[in-house]
Amino acid sequence: xxxxxxxxxxxxxxxxxxxxxxxxxxxxxxxxxxxxxxxxxxxxxxxxxxxxxxxxxxxxxxxxxxxxxxxxxxxxxxxxxxxxxxxxxxxxxxxxxxxxxxxxxxxxxx
Amino acid sequence: xxxxxxxxxxxxxxxxxxxxxxxxxxxxxxxxxxxxxxxxxxxxxxxxxxxxxxxxxxxxxxxxxxxxxxxxxxxxxxxxxxxxxxxxxxxxxxxxxxxxxxxxxxxxxxxxxxx
Numbered sequence: 106x107x108x109x110x111x112x113x114x115x116x117x118x119x120x121x122x123x124x125x126x127x128x129x130x131x132x133x134x135x136x137x138x139x140x141x142x143x144x145x146x147x148x149x150x151x152x153x154x155x156x157x158x159x160x161x162x163x164x165x166x167x168x169x170x171x172x173x174x175x176x177x178x179x180x181x182x183x184x185x186x187x188x189x190x191x192x193x194x195x196x197x198x199x200x201x202x203x204x205x206x207x208x209x210x211x212x213x214x215x
Numbered sequence: 216x217x218x219x220x221x222x223x224x225x226x227x228x229x230x231x232x233x234x235x236x237x238x239x240x241x242x243x244x245x246x247x248x249x250x251x252x253x254x255x256x257x258x259x260x261x262x263x264x265x266x267x268x269x270x271x272x273x274x275x276x277x278x279x280x281x282x283x284x285x286x287x288x289x290x291x292x293x294x295x296x297x298x299x300x301x302x303x304x305x306x307x308x309x310x311x312x313x314x315x316x317x318x319x320x321x322x323x324x325x326x327x328x329x330x
Contacts, residue, residue: 109258136317147221147305147321148259193259195319200312201247201266203319207258 111194111206118214123181125209127194132175134196139168139179142191142208151192152179181211189213217242221306221322228329234279234293236325238306241287246308248289249319250281253303265289266312301329 108130117123129137135156140148154161154168154177161168167180181188191208198204221238228234240246250262261274263281271281278297282290289306306322 138318140321145324145326147323148307150318150320153318197317197319201264201309202261203249203307203309204261205251205259 109194109196109204109206111192111209113207114210114212116212116214117184119184119186121184123179123184123188123211123213125179125181125192125194125211127177127179127206129175129177129194129196131196131198132172134198136197137168137170137177138195138197138203139166139177140193140195140205142193144190148193184211184213186213186215217308217320219306219308219320219322221325223325224323225326226328228296228327230298230329231295234291234296234300234327236291236304236306236327238289238291238322239287240308243287243308243310245286245311247311248283249307249309250289250291251305251307253305253324255302259305263291296329298329301327303327 110128136153138153139151141151142148152163152166154170165182169178191210193208194206195203218241247266249264251259252262253259263273265271265283268283279293304325307319309319
């Protein structure tokens with residue numbers, strides 16, 4: 106249950122919506138997470154979703170969870186240049202363990 | 216509020232030299248502590264985690280070791296660095312098992328270059 110897959114790059118224009126996708130393998134994860142990493146910095150927790158939910162909205166962020174397909178997505182509405190960063194999907198199938206995808210680099214063009 | 220401190224921010228070391236990276240957490244007790252490595256352009260690899268003083272679990276065999284001499288202190292070490300040890304090292308913490316929050320919080324990272 107440690108394989109978390111993400112596409113490596115996404116490029117969008119400022120003002121458009123961004124959708125970052127992730128697939129995971131372990132259906133026992135209680136929570137699934139999205140983290141944001143800006144250059145040279147640590148990871149910042151953006152949002153998370155409890156595994157018995159299908160959707161969670163938090164201002165410009167919408168998380169969709171399809172447990173059947175083990176698919177997680179992060180939608181950023183009205184994407185801004187400040188949203189340019191690497192976004193990581195993570196699962197926690199066991200207590201104390203968190204596994205991350207390789208990260209999706211989001212490039213927002215003005 | 217809880218904070219995590221990690222230092223140094225950058226480090227350049229010659230091959231064969233020792234390593235010591237330190238991480239401390241404030242504002243909480245008995246946290247779970249983690250060391251991750253992020254190689255250039257790649258995702259995060261879990262190296263070590265600890266659920267208490269002196270309790271270290273290693274995820275991958277490697278040239279590194281970890282120690283937890285105090286409740287909120289986590290140290291990453293090596294006796295002799297290899298070129299392949301270069302990367303961005305991240306310390307992280309979660310509340311102890313049974314706490315309401317199952318969230319991982321990261322330090323600001325250490326960029327290690329082994330030359």
